[in-house]
Amino acid sequence: MSEVLERPVVSSTSASPLITMRDVHVRFVTRDRTVHAVNGVDLDLAAGEVLCILGESGSGKSVTMRALMKLLPRTAKVSGRIEVAGRDVTAMSGGELQDFRGSDVAMIFQEPMTALDPVFTIGRQIAETVQRHERLSRAAAMARALELLELVQIPSAKRRLEAYPHELSGGLRQRAMIAVALACKPKLLLADEPTTALDATVQIQVLLLLRKLQEQLGMGVVFVTHDLGVAGEIADRVAVMYAGRVVEEGPVGALMKEPLHPYPRGLLGATVHGGMRGQRLTTIPGAPPSLETLPVGCPFAPRCTEAEEACIAGDIAPRHPVPDRMARCLHVAAR
Numbered sequence: 015m016s017e018v019l020e021r022p023v024v025s026s027t028s029a030s031p032l033i034t035m036r037d038v039h040v041r042f043v044t045r046d047r048t049v050h051a052v053n054g055v056d057l058d059l060a061a062g063e064v065l066c067i068l069g070e071s072g073s074g075k076s077v078t079m080r081a082l083m084k085l086l087p088r089t090a091k092v093s094g095r096i097e098v099a100g101r102d103v104t105a106m107s108g109g110e111l112q113d114f115r116g117s118d119v120a121m122i123f124q125e126p127m128t129a130l131d132p133v134f135t136i137g138r139q140i141a142e143t144v145q146r147h148e149r150l151s152r153a154a155a156m157a158r159a160l161e162l163l164e165l166v167q168i169p170s171a172k173r174r175l176e177a178y179p180h181e182l183s184g185g186l187r188q189r190a191m192i193a194v195a196l197a198c199k200p201k202l203l204l205a206d207e208p209t210t211a212l213d214a215t216v217q218i219q220v221l222l223l224l225r226k227l228q229e230q231l232g233m234g235v236v237f238v239t240h241d242l243g244v245a246g247e248i249a250d251r252v253a254v255m256y257a258g259r260v261v262e263e264g265p266v267g268a269l270m271k272e273p274l275h276p277y278p279r280g281l282l283g284a285t286v287h288g289g290m291r292g293q294r295l296t297t298i299p300g301a302p303p304s305l306e307t308l309p310v311g312c313p314f315a316p317r318c319t320e321a322e323e324a325c326i327a328g329d330i331a332p333r334h335p336v337p338d339r340m341a342r343c344l345h346v347a348a349r
């Protein structure tokens with residue numbers, strides 16, 4: 015096994031959690047308005063597990079991910095508990111944050127050029143990332159870069175070390191970005207719609223690659239997507255977000271087969287039975303609430319055919335009909 019693969023595979027039942035988020039709120043405060051982007055999110059991820067965050071545009075998926083890396087702008091006011099690999103992210107600053115971003119957690123994006131520098135070769139970018147985290151000679155770092163390009167299955171990897179990002183196709187650029195992200199051997203990979211811009215066949219190749227790497231390296235992965243098929247392909251568990259909160263969470267198979275909350279039920283109802291690849295979330299009549307003036311009760315109530323007075327009157331606490339499933343809906347049996 016090559017050196018990049020030497021991290022032991024960690025089972026998903028491993029004791030220490032990789033992510034603990036408790037009652038996390040993110041508000042963007044400017045002089046004339048406050049946007050309540052994330053409103054009381056609780057999330058857990060075990061080592062070696064893949065969690066998909068699913069939701070419509072504006073539901074708070076990316077802001078939740080950025081809060082995990084402390085990558086939000088100054089206008090963001092964050093509260094709640096955020097721990098990654100046992101470290102309190104909210105308390106980190108300066109060098110500690112830099113070390114955390116490089117060694118514990120890495121992020122990949124929809125647009126690889128946000129992570130790749132157009133003026134340096136792929137090999138140099140990977141080697142420099144390796145050298146930032148390990149004391150290795152330039153030659154040894156380049157050898158590691160080659161291993162990484164082979165690991166992400168870039169054909170003619172040796173030749174591609176000398177290529178600039180613009181010389182690669184979209185799919186290969188995405189693989190190169192994954193190689194850069196893996197260069198520091200992260201325990202946690204955050205993937206924000208990394209395959210959305212790719213055509214369907216390349217998308218499936220990149221997804222299968224990510225799943226394989228995740229299993230080989232024992233990484234935890236949080237994967238943000240609008241795409242039901244992507245979630246079905248890659249996730250162990252799914253968290254569905256609406257208006258900045260997780261409205262339902264559970265194992266992918268159970269949640270997609272039988273969603274408990276009316277929102278995911280509406281989204282998934284017509285599409286759960288196979289053939290979901292490439293399908294984006296369909297719309298439900300009405301629109302999500304304004305994030306500037308959130309309702310006091312369930313934010314989905316104005317669009318919900320099952321809503322009753324109690325849904326509008328006050329907050330709905332998470333309910334657990336069975337231990338590994340959660341839904342914030344009054345109509346789900348409480349536990």
Ligand SMILES: Nc1ncnc2c1ncn2[C@@H]1O[C@H](COP(=O)(O)OP(=O)(O)OP(=O)(O)O)[C@@H](O)[C@H]1O
Binds near residue numbers: 072073
């Ligand atoms: N820097 C910011 N300043 C003000 N509001 C912001 C900022 N970043 C995000 N928001 C707002 O926070 C809300 C949640 O945004 P977020 O990007 O997390 O949504 P998303 O679910 O990832 O959507 P998409 O799928 O379109 O990326 C949106 O209303 C967005 O406009």
